Amino acid sequence: MEIITDKERDAFYKVLYNRRDTRSEFESTSIPEEILKRVLNAAHHAPSVGFMQPWDFVIVQDKKKKEKIKQAFEKSNNEATSLFEGDKQALYKTLKLEGILEAPIGIVVTCDKSRSGPVVLGRTVNKEMDAYSTVCAVQNLWLAARSENLGVGWVSIIDHSVLNKILNIPENILPVAYLCIGYVSHFHERPQLEKVGWLPRIPIEELIHYDEWDNKDLTI
Numbered sequence: 443m444e445i446i447t448d449k450e451r452d453a454f455y456k457v458l459y460n461r462r463d464t465r466s467e468f469e470s471t472s473i474p475e476e477i478l479k480r481v482l483n484a485a486h487h488a489p490s491v492g493f494m495q496p497w498d499f500v501i502v503q504d505k506k507k508k509e510k511i512k513q514a515f516e517k518s519n520n521e522a523t524s525l526f527e528g529d530k531q532a533l534y535k536t537l538k539l540e541g542i543l544e545a546p547i548g549i550v551v552t553c554d555k556s557r558s559g560p561v562v563l564g565r566t567v568n569k570e571m572d573a574y575s576t577v578c579a580v581q582n583l584w585l586a587a588r589s590e591n592l593g594v595g596w597v598s599i600i601d602h603s604v605l606n607k608i609l610n611i612p613e614n615i616l617p618v619a620y621l622c623i624g625y626v627s628h629f630h631e632r633p634q635l636e637k638v639g640w641l642p643r644i645p646i647e648e649l650i651h652y653d654e655w656d657n658k659d660l661t662i
């Protein structure tokens with residue numbers, strides 16, 4: 443097994459801490475095929491329960507399809523707006539939560555629960571492990587993209603059944619993520635939701651428990 447040098451470790455953390463969700467900064471420049479393949483292959487090397495590799499990647503390039511997806515977003519986003527009240531709703535309305543038309547391509551990362559038969563090593567007691575595996579692929583993709591200076595934005599405010607219809611994805615295939623991907627004018631230093639005061643980043647100390655849920659003091 444190869445040892446990671448200090449310089450390589452620093453590069454990894456640089457990519458990780460500089461990854462951002464991208465919505466407003468997309469440029470129309472297309473992504474060279476070789477680079478897109480590297481990013482997709484990085485996603486394909488994510489861990490997966492029982493090594494079932496439940497993912498597929500649907501590349502969305504067609505303008506008409508993107509327009510339909512944007513309409514689906516608008517519908518769900520209008521519905522979402524009414525779930526927030528007062529100042530929160532006013533702030534919600536100002537947020538740009540997708541870059542569907544601006545990004546040169548969209549990528550739908552899907553999960554096929556039947557990929558390696560009904561009984562999957564590791565997915566016996568907790569059935570959702572296949573979806574979690576797919577999310578690992580999304581994160582690999584996101585980090586690999588950042589290392590290529592590509593921005594990625596996850597758009598979750600789209601009805602999955604509508605997305606399946608638009609892209610002719612079979613009903614039994616779960617679309618886990620709609621990702622907008624492309625080169626960007628710049629990357630923000632902090633999450634946009636943190637910057638506009640939607641929510642702060644929680645101090646890490648508040649999230650670490652020792653031996654029991656109620657024990658947050660390190661007592662060894």
Ligand SMILES: Cc1cc2nc3c(=O)[nH]c(=O)nc-3n(C[C@H](O)[C@H](O)[C@H](O)COP(=O)(O)O)c2cc1C
Nearest residue numbers: 461462463465538539540596597598599633634635
């Ligand atoms: C599962 C998931 C769904 C998300 N859905 C949306 C979305 O629909 N629209 C959006 O603008 N951002 C979405 N995001 C991005 C988050 O808002 C973002 O990751 C978070 O605010 C932290 O910012 P950062 O990714 O730039 O660090 C999503 C992120 C995840 C992990």
